[in-house]
Amino acid sequence: MWDLSAHYLWWILALLLIAGELLVPGYFMLWIGLAAAAMGVLLWLVPSLGLLAQAVLFAVLAFASCMAYARLLRPRLERSEPGSERLNRRAEQMIGQRYELIEPIVNGRGKACVGDGQWLVSGPDLPLGSTVEVVAVEGTTLKVRPAA
Incomplete structure (x- = not known):
């Protein structure tokens, strides 16, 4: 009945995770949602990727995206201007x-x-x-x- 390609399912999962971030703010679901979107793009480019390979790649991408946020982006966002502690x-x-x-x-x-x-x-x-x-x-x- 429904003939959805696997990459569409990853994109739907990405949208659900990113929408979930709006309900439960933080950073976790946003970055995992971006990893799911990246999996959708990867599967679109390489449609023969097996289910186990998809799961492993998704786990690696999700971990990498969360770590990239925590190590690279978050410290830059939290940096305060000199004197702002007395604002x-x-x-x-x-x-x-x-x-x-x-x-x-x-x-x-x-x-x-x-x-x-x-x-x-x-x-x-x-x-x-x-x-x-x-x-x-x-x-x-x-x-x-x-x-x-």
Whole structure:
């Protein structure tokens, strides 16, 4: 009734595996699906390939494609840009920056002008207008020292 060539079955399997990747995200089924698609192309080119040879080649291609992803592609995708570890942590981005005090530091507490806002600072007592350098962050308070 249905006269499907074996390479069509591999392509159908590839589509099912890749569609399965949409339901269960990760990477595993996508790369095995690509190996199944490659098997379909290989079987289209060499139609006399036996069933055992197809199974062994598929296993080798699936393993190779998963390893290629894990060793070659994944590390490149996970590489972060310098400074991106502080991307959404505004206070940590201020470490090393210099600001002017808009309120003197008395008993270890004061305020500094940061952009168009004010931040609490802690450090040694300093007069109004002093320039300070941020050395650390503790919650919403900037730890400062006198700028050299």
